[in-house]
Amino acid sequence: xxxxxxxxxxxxxxxxxxxxxxxxxxxxxxxxxxxxxxxxxxxxxxxxxxxxxxxxxxxxxxxxxxxxxxxxxxxxxxxxxxxxxxxxxxxxxxxxxxxxxxxxxxxxxxxxxxxxxxxxxx
Numbered sequence: 409x410x411x412x413x414x415x416x417x418x419x420x421x422x423x424x425x426x427x428x429x430x431x432x433x434x435x436x437x438x439x440x441x442x443x444x445x446x447x448x449x450x451x452x453x454x455x456x457x458x459x460x461x462x463x464x465x466x467x468x469x470x471x472x473x474x475x476x477x478x479x480x481x482x483x484x485x486x487x488x489x490x491x492x493x494x495x496x497x498x499x500x501x502x503x504x505x506x507x508x509x510x511x512x513x514x515x516x517x518x519x520x521x522x523x524x525x526x527x528x529x530x
Contacts, residue, residue: 454461471477 471480
């Protein structure tokens, strides 16, 4: 097994542990909604500290249900992942293309030098 494969397996196990451990350890069991987002936690903390607080802004669009809000968030995450994957793939492809071009130039230089020396011998 290569070094990169070992690193990838360790990283995969770490990600799986981060996903499973909070559920397995029962983190958040004491809360009404244990895995709400940071926005909900911040709103709760603000209302506890200052009950008469009024927000400066209101949302431009308020989804009609939590499911639609979750779907829009997932769509946003998928688009972001797609953009990142495209960027890294393009970058890797360019790097590989440059490497192949350099190898091709080196091969042509060697072949050209060998051809000239053979022609000079005649």
